[in-house]
Structure formats: C-alpha cells, structure tokens
Amino acid sequence: MTSDHAAMAGDHAAEIDRHVRVYITVFVALMALTIITVAVSYLHLPVPIAVTVALLVATVKGSLVACYFMHLISEKKLIYAVLVLTAVFFAALLALPAVTHSSGYWIHE
Amino acid sequence: MSEPAGVAAPTPHVAHEAHHEEPGFWRKYVFSTDHKVIGIQYAVTGLLFLLFGFSLMMLLRWQLAYPGAALPLLGGLLGDARMPGGTMLPEFYNELGAMHGTIMVFLGVVPLAVGGFGNFVLPLQIGAPDMAFPRLNMASYWFFFLGGVTMLASFLVPGGAAQSGWTSYSPLANLAGTGQTWWLIGMVFLITSSLLGAINFITTTIQLRAKGLTFLRFPFFVWAQLVTSFLLLLAFPPLEAAAVMQLMDRVAGTSFFLPSGLVVSGQALTVAGGGNPLLWQHLFWFLAHPEVYVLILPAMGIVAEIIANNTRKPLWGYRAMVYSVIFLGFMSFIVWAHHMFMTGMGTAMAAFFQTTTMIISIPSVVILTALIISLWGGSIRFNTPMLFALGFLPMFGIGGLTGLPLGLNVTDIPLHDTNYVIGHFHYVVAPGTIFGLFAGIYYWFPKATGRMMNETLGKIHFFGSLVCMNVIFMPMFLMGLAGVSRRLFDGGATYAFAQPVLHLNVVSSWGAWILAIFQIPFIFNFFWSIRKGAQAGENPWQATTIEWAAPSPPPHGNFRVAPEAYREPYEYSVPGAARDFTPQHEA
Amino acid sequence: MEIPYTVEVRRDTGLTNGKIAIWLFLASEVMLFGALFASYILIRSGAPSWPRGDTILNVPLATFNTIVLISSSVTMVMAWASLMRARFGTYRIYMGATILLGFVFLVVKYFEYSHKFHDGLYPGTSNFLAIYFTLTGLHMLHVFGGMVVNAYLWGPGAKLWKTNPVWLTNRVENSGLFWHFVDLVWIFLFPTLYLL
Numbered sequence: 001m002t003s004d005h006a007a008m009a010g011d012h013a014a015e016i017d018r019h020v021r022v023y024i025t026v027f028v029a030l031m032a033l034t035i036i037t038v039a040v041s042y043l044h045l046p047v048p049i050a051v052t053v054a055l056l057v058a059t060v061k062g063s064l065v066a067c068y069f070m071h072l073i074s075e076k077k078l079i080y081a082v083l084v085l086t087a088v089f090f091a092a093l094l095a096l097p098a099v100t101h102s103s104g105y106w107i108h109e
Numbered sequence: 110m111s112e113p114a115g116v117a118a119p120t121p122h123v124a125h126e127a128h129h130e131e132p133g134f135w136r137k138y139v140f141s142t143d144h145k146v147i148g149i150q151y152a153v154t155g156l157l158f159l160l161f162g163f164s165l166m167m168l169l170r171w172q173l174a175y176p177g178a179a180l181p182l183l184g185g186l187l188g189d190a191r192m193p194g195g196t197m198l199p200e201f202y203n204e205l206g207a208m209h210g211t212i213m214v215f216l217g218v219v220p221l222a223v224g225g226f227g228n229f230v231l232p233l234q235i236g237a238p239d240m241a242f243p244r245l246n247m248a249s250y251w252f253f254f255l256g257g258v259t260m261l262a263s264f265l266v267p268g269g270a271a272q273s274g275w276t277s278y279s280p281l282a283n284l285a286g287t288g289q290t291w292w293l294i295g296m297v298f299l300i301t302s303s304l305l306g307a308i309n310f311i312t313t314t315i316q317l318r319a320k321g322l323t324f325l326r327f328p329f330f331v332w333a334q335l336v337t338s339f340l341l342l343l344a345f346p347p348l349e350a351a352a353v354m355q356l357m358d359r360v361a362g363t364s365f366f367l368p369s370g371l372v373v374s375g376q377a378l379t380v381a382g383g384g385n386p387l388l389w390q391h392l393f394w395f396l397a398h399p400e401v402y403v404l405i406l407p408a409m410g411i412v413a414e415i416i417a418n419n420t421r422k423p424l425w426g427y428r429a430m431v432y433s434v435i436f437l438g439f440m441s442f443i444v445w446a447h448h449m450f451m452t453g454m455g456t457a458m459a460a461f462f463q464t465t466t467m468i469i470s471i472p473s474v475v476i477l478t479a480l481i482i483s484l485w486g487g488s489i490r491f492n493t494p495m496l497f498a499l500g501f502l503p504m505f506g507i508g509g510l511t512g513l514p515l516g517l518n519v520t521d522i523p524l525h526d527t528n529y530v531i532g533h534f535h536y537v538v539a540p541g542t543i544f545g546l547f548a549g550i551y552y553w554f555p556k557a558t559g560r561m562m563n564e565t566l567g568k569i570h571f572f573g574s575l576v577c578m579n580v581i582f583m584p585m586f587l588m589g590l591a592g593v594s595r596r597l598f599d600g601g602a603t604y605a606f607a608q609p610v611l612h613l614n615v616v617s618s619w620g621a622w623i624l625a626i627f628q629i630p631f632i633f634n635f636f637w638s639i640r641k642g643a644q645a646g647e648n649p650w651q652a653t654t655i656e657w658a659a660p661s662p663p664p665h666g667n668f669r670v671a672p673e674a675y676r677e678p679y680e681y682s683v684p685g686a687a688r689d690f691t692p693q694h695e696a
Numbered sequence: 697m698e699i700p701y702t703v704e705v706r707r708d709t710g711l712t713n714g715k716i717a718i719w720l721f722l723a724s725e726v727m728l729f730g731a732l733f734a735s736y737i738l739i740r741s742g743a744p745s746w747p748r749g750d751t752i753l754n755v756p757l758a759t760f761n762t763i764v765l766i767s768s769s770v771t772m773v774m775a776w777a778s779l780m781r782a783r784f785g786t787y788r789i790y791m792g793a794t795i796l797l798g799f800v801f802l803v804v805k806y807f808e809y810s811h812k813f814h815d816g817l818y819p820g821t822s823n824f825l826a827i828y829f830t831l832t833g834l835h836m837l838h839v840f841g842g843m844v845v846n847a848y849l850w851g852p853g854a855k856l857w858k859t860n861p862v863w864l865t866n867r868v869e870n871s872g873l874f875w876h877f878v879d880l881v882w883i884f885l886f887p888t889l890y891l892l
Binding site for chain 1 (some may be wrong): 707781886
C-alpha cells in the first residue's frame with residue numbers, strides 16, 4: 001500500500017464506489033427488516049414462533065452488518081480462524097442454561 | 110564483553126540517536142512503554158503479591174495448627190477487629206482464606222507468569238523490537254496495579270476484605286460485607302488488564318515474529334503463552350459479565366443470583382428473587398477452569414525451555430507437545446462443570462463433564478511425558494534453573510494424578526469439600542507452577558540484568574522449598590481422605606473423626622513457616638545479584654533461542670540488527686556441528 | 697523506535713496489527729455479551745412467568761433508536777469510504793454525523809431510563825428490569841466509548857491525515873469495526889428485550 005493520497009484514491013476509486021452502492025443497499029435492507037420485526041411483534045404470535053421469527057430477522061440483520069459494514073465477507077483467513085474459535089466457545093456459553101436446567105437434579109418435585 | 114570492531118562501530122551512533130529521546134526517570138522506569146521494563150514491573154509486583162498472599166496463609170495456618178490460641182507478638186498488632194488479644198476472629202479467618210486465593214491466583218501467579226515472563230521473554234524470543242502496542246502494554250500493567258491496590262485497600266474498609274472464598278459463590282457473596290464490592294471492582298480492573306495483555310500478546314506473536322520464524326519454529330514457551338492468551342481473551346469476559354451482575358445484585362438491588370424465598374437469619378429477604386445461584390458458579394468456572402491452564406501453561410513453557418537447554422538435546426516430541434497444548438487450551442473450555450459435581454447435576458451432564466475431564470488429562474500427560482523422555486540420554490547440567498524445572502515434573506505429576514479422582518463424579522463427591530482438594534490443586538499451582546516460575550527467574554535473570562544469580566543460594570532455595578512444599582501439602586491428602594473438611598475455622602478440632610489426623614495440621618503449618626525461611630536466600634540472592642552477580646554476557650547458558658542474541662540487558666528496541674530464524678528452536682548437539690548448540694538466529 | 701506493521705500490512709497474514717487487535721477485542725466482547733445473553737435465557741426459562749417487553753418498555757422509541765444506530769453505522773462506513781477516496785472534508789461530515797447520531801441514541805435512552813425511574817421501575821423491581829438495565833446500560837457504555845474514540849478521530853486525531861493518511865484510514869476502519877459491533881449487539885438486544 002502506498003501512502004500517497006492520490007495514488008491511494010486512484011487505486012481504489014472504482015472499487016470504493018461499488019462498495020458505497022452496497023452500503024446503501026444494505027442500509028435499505030436493514031431498515032426494511034427493522035420494520036418487519038416490529039410489525040410482526042404486533043401480531044402477538046405464540047412465544048416460540050415469535051422468538052424464532054425475531055431471532056431469525058436479527059440474525060439476518062446482524063449478518064448483513066458483519067458481512068458488509070465490517071467487510072467480513074472478504075476478510076483474511078486469520079480473522080476467520082479467530083471468529084470460528086470464538087463462535088465455538090460462544091456456543092458453549094449458550095449451552096449454560098441447558099446445563100443448569102438439565103433434568104436429573106437430585107431434588108425432584 | 111569485548112566485541113569485534115565491526116559490530117561495535119554502529120553502537121555510538123545508535124546511542125547518539127537514542128540520546129535525543131532519552132526519557133526521564135518516570136518515563137523510563139515507572140510509566141515505561143518498553144516491554145522489558147513492563148515485564149520486570151509485572152514480575153516484581155507479582156512476586157510482592159505472592160509474598161503477601163503467602164503471609165496471609167501463614168497467619169491462617171496458625172489458627173489451623175493451634176485453634177483458638179493467641180498468636181504471640183504479631184497477633185496483637187493486627188487490632189481488635191481482627192485478632193482481639195491475638196486470637197483470630199472467624200470473620201478474619203474467612204478474609205484470609207478468600208484473599209489468599211484471590212491474591213495468589215489473580216495478583217501473584219498470573220501477573221508473574223503472563224505479565225512478567227510473557228512481557229519480558231516473548232518479544233525477545235520471537236525477535237521483535239517490542240510488543241505490538243507498547244502504550245496498551247503500559248495501560249495493562251497499570252490496570253493490574255489499580256486492581257491490586259483495590260484488593261489490598263479492601264482490608265481497610267469497615268467489615269474487612271471479601272470473605273466468601275476466592276470463588277465468591279452467591280448468594281453468600283451477595284450478602285457479604287462491603288469488602289465483596291471492592292473485590293468485584295478490583296476484578297473488573299484485573300480483567301481489563303488481562304484482556305489488554307492478551308490482545309497484545311496474540312497480535313505481537315502473529316505479527317512481529319522474526320523473518321523465518323514460522324509457527325512450528327516457535328520455542329515451546331511462545332506456544333504456551335499464545336494459548337494462554339487465547340484463554341484469557343475468551344474465558345475472562347464471562348466472569349466480567351458475572352462480576353457486573355453480582356455488582357448489580359449488591360449495589361442496585363437486583364437478584365440475578367438470588368432465588369425466590371431466600372431466608373437469611375430467620376428473615377425473608379426483600380428482593381425480587383427468581384435468580385439462580387448456579388448461574389454464578391457456571392460463569393465463574395467458565396473462566397476459572399481455563400484459568401487453571403493460564404497458571405500452568407506458562408510454567409510448562411518455561412520448564413520446556415530449561416530442560417532442552419540443560420539436557421543439551423532437542424525437546425523430544427516437540428510437535429506432539431505443540432498440538433497437545435493447543436488441544437489442551439481448546440478442551441479447557443468444556444470441562445468447567447467438573448468443579449460443580451456437588452451441585453447435584455444430572456447424571457447425563459455429570460457423565461459429559463467427567464468424560465471431557467478425562468480427555469483433557471491426555472494432552473497434559475503427553476506434555477509431561479515428552480518432558481520426562483527429553484531427559485533420557487542427556488548430559489544434564491544440574492544448575493538452579495534446571496533443578497527447579499526438574500522439581501516441577503514430579504510435583505505437577507502428583508498434582509495431576511491426584512486430580513483424577515476429583516474429575517470423576519462418584520469419587521469427587523466424598524472428596525470435594527475436604528483438604529484433599531486443597532492438596533491437589535496446590536501441588537499443581539505451588540510446587541508445580543511456582544517452581545516453574547522460579548526456574549524462569551533463575552534462567553532469564555542474566556538476560557534481564559546482565560548478571561548471574563548465585564548458584565549456592567539458589568540450591569539452598571530449591572532443596573529447602575522442595576522439602577517444605579511436600580511437608581505442607583502431602584498431609585492434606587491424608588486429612589482429606591480421612592474426611593476433614595477444607596472450610597473449618599478450627600481445622601476440624603471439634604470433630605471426633607478428625608482427631609487421629611489432627612496433628613497433621615501442625616506438621617503442615619510448620620512446613621509453611623519453614624518454607625518462608627527458605628525464601629530468604631532467594632530474596633537476598635535476587636537483590637544481591639543485581640549488583641554483585643557474575644557478569645553474564647549475551648548467552649550464558651549457551652542456549653539456542655533468539656532472546657540470547659540480544660545484549661544482556663537488551664537495550665530499547667532489543668536487537669542490534671533484526672534477527673532472522675533459520676532453524677528449529679532446539680538444535681542442541683547436532684551431529685557434526687562445531688559446538689553442542691546451534692542458535693536459531695545463526696545462518 | 698517504530699513498531700512494524702502498524703501502518704503497512706504484514707505480507708503473510710495480510711493484516712495490520714490494529715486490525716488483528718480490534719477483531720480479538722471484538723471476540724472477547726462476543727463472549728461478554730454472550731454470557732449476559734446466556735444469563736438472560738437461563739433466568740427467563742427458569743421463571744414461572746415473564747412479561748412481554750412491550751408491556752413495560754416503549755417500542756416506538758426503541759424502534760426510532762434502532763433506526764438511529766443503523767444510520768450511524770452507515771455514516772461510519774461512509775466516513776471510512778471517504779478517506780479511501782481521499783475526500784477529507786466529506787470524512788469530517790460523515791464522522792461528525794456518526795458522533796451526532798450516537799449522541800441522539802444516548803439522549804433517547806436517557807429519556808427512556810428517566811421515564812422508568814419516574815414510574816418507580818428500578819433494576820431491583822423485577823428480573824426483567826434487572827436484565828433490561830444491565831444489558832442496555834452496558835451497551836450504552838459501549839456506545840459512549842465508541843463516541844469518545846470517534847470524536848478523537850474526528851478532532852485531534854484527524855491531523856494524522858497530513859502526515860500518514862493510510863494510518864488514519866486504518867484507525868477509522870478499526871474504530872468503525874467496533875462501532876458496527878455495538879450496532880450489531882443492539883440489533884439483538886432490541887427484539888429480545890422489547891419485542892418478545
């Protein structure tokens with residue numbers, strides 16, 4: 001990479017323009033998904049379905065932010081490795097409630 | 110040391126350049142951004158905390174050996190709130206126990222092992238000029254310092270320091286005095302510190318390693334530190350979350366860890382309830398099991414370096430050791446609930462966690478076995494670092510093997526709340542890890558100061574400590590197997606079944622006090638050698654790793670010329686070579 | 697003394713030091729918020745009954761805040777893109793907008809909090825509120841932290857443009873990664889606390 005302003009801009013100008021168009025698209029998608037998730041909440045669906053829908057929408061939104069705003073879609077292997085490792089331990093963390101509430105406690109009602 | 114003219118020539122020039130930015134006393138020794146100064150700061154602070162935490166334990170052992178007896182001289186000095194007439198109050202006993210654990214683990218061993226050795230040795234071993242983020246490094250030390258000061262200051266608040274054990278189990282810790290709040294705030298500082306440190310270590314290792322230093326050319330110590338840093342990075346945040354929640358419980362009146370209908374001293378608690386005390390235990394052990402490996406891995410790394418150097422042989426099974434340490438780090442995240450068999454978890458969960466626990470013992474055994482086999486056929490130099498490294502092997506071995514019954518649900522339940530557990534983990538951490546760290550101090554002292562430590566004093570220190578450590582901890586297994594609880598203020602004196610083994614408390618306590626005497630040669634040696642030790646030169650141990658290419662002590666920026674790695678880390682006694690060691694940085 | 701790969705990337709990893717560090721930091725943040733989410737699930741699934749968020753909290757206000765935070769993420773990434781296109785003036789505008797939007801978020805949150813306190817709803821009132829205040833409080837601290845860094849990069853830190861534009865661009869990118877992460881956390885907080 002060069003430290004010269006103009007050269008830096010020249011190298012990337014076209015690519016950056018393309019990036020910016022993606023950002024705008026993602027922004028519109030995020031807005032739409034926000035409205036959808038709020039709208040769905042007014043339907044008062046049964047809790048399991050509501051949770052599924054809300055988390056699904058949130059996951060899609062989160063992935064959009066991570067992939068495009070945070071450029072994860074074109075990141076280096078090392079970063080992926082760190083994130084995969086984190087994801088595994090994150091999954092272990094989310095198993096905590098199951099571990100705590102697991103059946104077979106000595107004291108049964 | 111005399112140097113060839115060609116090498117010496119640029120030195121005045123470098124010195125001249127450095128002269129322009131020669132920092133003042135404060136920037137150079139106190140608020141330094143140099144990894145070596147920060148490493149030494151960490152190490153010295155860590156050693157002081159170790160001594161302080163050890164002193165707490167010596168006090169506590171008085172009460173266990175002679176329950177209810179007035180402690181002569183010192184007892185009166187501690188005041189009526191703690192030891193009226195020299196006799197220990199139960200509350201003070203609880204403070205001593207909780208703070209001994211906290212200080213030894215979080216303020217003593219980890220700062221010395223990771224902050225001290227990691228900071229000082231790691232950048233040198235990978236041939237880097239400094240850490241990737243020198244100012245972050247300084248911040249990390251000062252967060253640690255703040256955390257330490259907070260913990261120490263908590264002794265002076267009304268009601269004293271934290272009393273709910275180093276594990277701070279809820280709901281006990283929710284209901285404890287102000288000291289617990291200070292403990293939590295101190296922990297938040299310490300977690301911040303180790304987070305900054307972990308990020309810095311990982312980035313430094315990946316980015317600043319010398320040209321040619323591929324991952325499988327790393328000295329084992331670098332691998333140990335890298336895995337340790339990942340453990341700190343990913344295991345500490347859940348404890349931070351738990352600390353925030355316990356702080357909320359204590360300060361904002363929430364009930365994350367308080368179940369409904371809790372009755373304390375005959376009074377129903379006026380809280381919302383609905384919380385879960387087990388949640389604290391899960392989050393705490395989610396950190397604290399990986400933390401065990403944070404304690405032990407750097408020590409293993411140090412021991413590996415010293416064994417390779419003093420057997421004059423390459424480490425046996427270096428790659429197996431590397432893969433084992435990675436696997437060990439990974440597995441350490443899914444064994445935490447073996448600390449919680451006593452909570453009565455279901456058989457399915459217990460089966461899962463005891464299986465993972467048995468699996469995680471395999472890589473530990475691989476590493477230990479590789480280190481023992483490395484001794485085979487070597488012409489061993491029995492210098493002080495090597496003695497401590499050799500001492501580490503059986504001590505850690507005893508600690509590990511006595512852990513097996515604790516990893517199995519059925520045998521854990523009768524043993525868990527007894528002195529057996531204290532014996533087990535102290536063998537891992539005290540004669541295990543701390544011997545590894547002492548080995549490291551004797552080994553890298555010449556690099557840090559340019560002078561050797563005294564061998565005779567070192568040997569007195571080693572043999573005295575080795576004997577005393579066993580005198581302290583071996584009786585604990587016996588008491589534990591006899592069923593003596595580890596949480597008794599009187600050491601079990603009021604229990605009939607404890608009477609046949611009660612005298613072991615006295616043995617153990619005298620072991621601890623004599624151990625303190627054997628630390629005096631070390632303390633003297635440490636300070637005396639800084640000024641009077643024999644000149645060390647660049648590579649006094651004739652070692653192969655890159656840190657020995659730097660001058661002793663290394664200047665700011667470490668190396669005269671950026672080193673390159675041309676070979677694997679432990680090329681000792683290569684057939685056909687002129688010397689019995691071929692440094693990594695020699696083409 | 698200069699630390700290598702602060703500005704330029706190391707060839708074999710393809711990364712600068714700062715980029716690795718910020719992702720490692722975010723990894724630890726995932727574990728921090730992950731632990732709190734796990735606690736939320738644990739306490740909620742163990743509770744005999746649990747209120748729907750919208751019976752206690754103000755959904756329209758939170759929807760507005762969601763839109764504010766998503767917009768700030770866009771302005772943040774545009775600030776970085778402006779530097780990549782060497783348009784320093786535009787960068788200042790977008791970065792300024794990001795900080796302003798962060799400020800709007802905090803102001804709205806202030807009104808939400810004070811309204812709750814006014815109604816006598818405190819963290820200790822119920823476990824729902826305990827989790828609500830803890831999670832959003834911690835999130836607000838992150839928003840505030842991000843704003844401090846962004847304000848530095850907008851003001852005094854922006855001087856770096858004259859001497860080392862690539863470095864400034866990297867710093868803005870890294871600060872942006874943190875800011876997007878804070879946004880991402882909110883994307884999950886919003887439905888879990890307000891809508892379910």
